[in-house]
Amino acid sequence: MTTTSFPLAQPVVSPPSSRGRLYWAIADSLTMTKRNLIGYTRVPEAIFFSSVQPIMFVLLFRYVFGGAIPTPGYHYVQFLMPGIFVQTVAFGSIGTSIGLAEDLQKGLIERFRALPMSRWAVLSGRTTADLCRNLFVMILMTAVGYAVGYRIGTNVGEYLAGILLLLLFAYALSWGFAYIGLAAPNSETAQLMSFPLLFPLTFASSAFVPLQSMPGWLQGFAQHQPVSIVVNAARDLMSGVPKPDLVLPPFTSIVSTGRTSSTVFWAVIWSLGILAVLAPVSVRRYRRHAV
Amino acid sequence: MTLAIQLEDLHKTFGHTVRALDGVSFAVETGTIFGLLGPNGAGKTTVVRILTTVLASDSGRALVLGHDVKTEPEVVRRLIGLAGQFAAVDENLTGTENLSMVGRLNHMSKAQVKLRAASLLEQFGLSDAAARPTKTYSGGMRRRLDVAASLVAHPQVLFLDEPTTGLDPASRADVWAMIEALVAEGTTVLLTTQYLEEADRLAEQLVVIDHGKVIAEGTPATLKASMGATVLDLGLVDNRTALRAGEVLKAVNDKPPVVLGNTVEVNVNDGPRIVTEALRILEAEGIAPTTLALREPSLDDVFLTLTGHRAEVESDTTPADQVKPNGRSQRGKRGRS
Numbered sequence: 001m002t003t004t005s006f007p008l009a010q011p012v013v014s015p016p017s018s019r020g021r022l023y024w025a026i027a028d029s030l031t032m033t034k035r036n037l038i039g040y041t042r043v044p045e046a047i048f049f050s051s052v053q054p055i056m057f058v059l060l061f062r063y064v065f066g067g068a069i070p071t072p073g074y075h076y077v078q079f080l081m082p083g084i085f086v087q088t089v090a091f092g093s094i095g096t097s098i099g100l101a102e103d104l105q106k107g108l109i110e111r112f113r114a115l116p117m118s119r120w121a122v123l124s125g126r127t128t129a130d131l132c133r134n135l136f137v138m139i140l141m142t143a144v145g146y147a148v149g150y151r152i153g154t155n156v157g158e159y160l161a162g163i164l165l166l167l168l169f170a171y172a173l174s175w176g177f178a179y180i181g182l183a184a185p186n187s188e189t190a191q192l193m194s195f196p197l198l199f200p201l202t203f204a205s206s207a208f209v210p211l212q213s214m215p216g217w218l219q220g221f222a223q224h225q226p227v228s229i230v231v232n233a234a235r236d237l238m239s240g241v242p243k244p245d246l247v248l249p250p251f252t253s254i255v256s257t258g259r260t261s262s263t264v265f266w267a268v269i270w271s272l273g274i275l276a277v278l279a280p281v282s283v284r285r286y287r288r289h290a291v
Numbered sequence: 292m293t294l295a296i297q298l299e300d301l302h303k304t305f306g307h308t309v310r311a312l313d314g315v316s317f318a319v320e321t322g323t324i325f326g327l328l329g330p331n332g333a334g335k336t337t338v339v340r341i342l343t344t345v346l347a348s349d350s351g352r353a354l355v356l357g358h359d360v361k362t363e364p365e366v367v368r369r370l371i372g373l374a375g376q377f378a379a380v381d382e383n384l385t386g387t388e389n390l391s392m393v394g395r396l397n398h399m400s401k402a403q404v405k406l407r408a409a410s411l412l413e414q415f416g417l418s419d420a421a422a423r424p425t426k427t428y429s430g431g432m433r434r435r436l437d438v439a440a441s442l443v444a445h446p447q448v449l450f451l452d453e454p455t456t457g458l459d460p461a462s463r464a465d466v467w468a469m470i471e472a473l474v475a476e477g478t479t480v481l482l483t484t485q486y487l488e489e490a491d492r493l494a495e496q497l498v499v500i501d502h503g504k505v506i507a508e509g510t511p512a513t514l515k516a517s518m519g520a521t522v523l524d525l526g527l528v529d530n531r532t533a534l535r536a537g538e539v540l541k542a543v544n545d546k547p548p549v550v551l552g553n554t555v556e557v558n559v560n561d562g563p564r565i566v567t568e569a570l571r572i573l574e575a576e577g578i579a580p581t582t583l584a585l586r587e588p589s590l591d592d593v594f595l596t597l598t599g600h601r602a603e604v605e606s607d608t609t610p611a612d613q614v615k616p617n618g619r620s621q622r623g624k625r626g627r628s
Binding site for chain 2: 110115
């Protein structure tokens with residue numbers, strides 16, 4: 001005879017060896033991702049207002065500063081939008097630190113630490129949910145770009161590859177911001193701690209202005225830091241590689257695949273490198289108080 | 292005798308100075324309610340966090356159903372449930388979603404989780420609110436959901452860290468009834484509390500800790516008995532008279548009387564005889580008590596005697612993560628250019 005109620009003191013939890021560690025790491029991460037995504041849908045105004053700032057940046061640079069910034073080889077809007085995209089997803093990944101700091105503050109992390117769940121799942125569930133949020137924001141920003149006159153300079157396939165690259169980079173950054181979220185005393189501080197890290201990286205980069213316009217000492221930093229590398233790769237993939245003698249105003253640029261593959265290669269290497277270093281560091285931090 | 296929990300000489304220091312646990316040992320039999328009693332900052336939460344594998348001790352051993360929390364944390368996590376000091380529910384999720392999440396993270400099947408969540412919500416009187424995000428819940432409802440979440444995976448040992456702190460009396464009574472029902476079904480419960488009434492009502496065995504050390508243990512009855520069989524309470528017109536009465540009453544009992552405000556408390560073994568004698572002495576001194584009562588000692592009296600202060604009633608606000616790295620927060624702010 002079957003019955004639908006369980007005797008209370010009898011554990012119904014699966015035995016430890018029934019499935020592998022990797023299976024549970026993925027299953028638990030998906031559970032946590034779902035939980036975070038549900039959270040986003042319950043507070044839609046948070047996503048709405050977090051999209052306002054990047055749109056303001058688009059308008060500011062496209063219509064206020066843009067006219068004063070010469071970008072040889074590109075119409076400014078073609079130069080600008082890939083940079084804004086990178087800036088947007090990079091700042092979006094700060095959400096990871098805020099979300100984790102909130103969970104910690106509310107005692108949720110305490111509960112998760114006492115559960116037989118994978119030690120990776122709290123962080124990977126959060127970073128994956130933030131990846132989904134960034135994907136949503138990128139769809140929105142693509143529409144915004146179209147509205148202000150941006151046109152794909154290559155083809156849809158390369159443009160989508162550019163979006164994938166941005167998301168990979170933001171995902172890698174999320175794992176770093178996870179560390180800050182776990183180390184910060186509260187969510188407000190987590191945000192304040194994240195901002196000064198990201199601000200110089202996004203603004204002292206090739207996102208908004210050509211590097212040649214910066215003083216020499218700054219160019220050295222700006223040229224080799226990961227945001228510039230990702231911005232250059234995204235620009236090559238989305239707007240196309242500039243032809244030096246190109247005259248304004250055509251909105252498209254000429255593609256030369258040779259240069260694109262090299263910039264993309266280094267952008268992918270940087271993103272994977274950041275991920276490979278920061279993900280274990282953050283998980284270590286998560287486990288630190290545990291045994 | 293099977294032990295659900297065994298602590299041997301547990302030590303834990305935060306930073307270099309804060310000695311949270313200074314050699315705590317006790318044992319809890321299966322199927323009982325065990326009370327861990329102590330004032331704010333005594334180390335109660337630290338004990339719970341170590342036993343639930345959330346925090347590692349510096350030295351000593353902690354076993355849950357025979358499994359060492361340090362060497363077999365994954366086994367221990369499968370056996371326990373924890374309702375921490377905060378109502379740890381996700382306020383964006385509904386009641387059902389919260390319980391489902393915890394069930395799935397305990398690796399129960401979807402079908403099991405569905406049944407279990409519904410039955411727990413029913414049991415805790417939350418069925419009507421099951422589909423509402425928990426940010427709309429009252430404090431008492433959140434607390435009940437929090438305790439329900441700790442029960443999803445049918446834990447054999449349940450840790451409740453101040454489960455009724457901040458609850459109104461009706462919700463408190465609900466939680467008490469629920470704890471008693473659990474133990475009737477075979478679960479072992481370790482309960483920390485600052486409320487002596489709660490420990491008195493629920494716990495079969497108690498330890499009292501203060502400054503990270505066990506200062507008393509036993510049943511509520513034995514602890515109270517150690518106080519003397521009865522307490523003689525005398526009310527006087529004012530403090531000065533009370534002090535004078537305390538002075539003259541030293542003669543009637545081996546344990547000196549305690550004067551609090553305008554009352555005098557005497558712990559006595561031979562109540563009726565001492566009442567007669569005390570009244571005779573007071574009359575000879577010309578002191579007339581305004582009230583007089585002979586009562587059973589409460590755990591409050593035990594606490595007062597053991598720790599030298601009354602149980603504190605304000606809630607414990609120790610943050611979940613007690614150790615925070617300081618002064619490193621601005622790392623990377625400069626130094627890039």
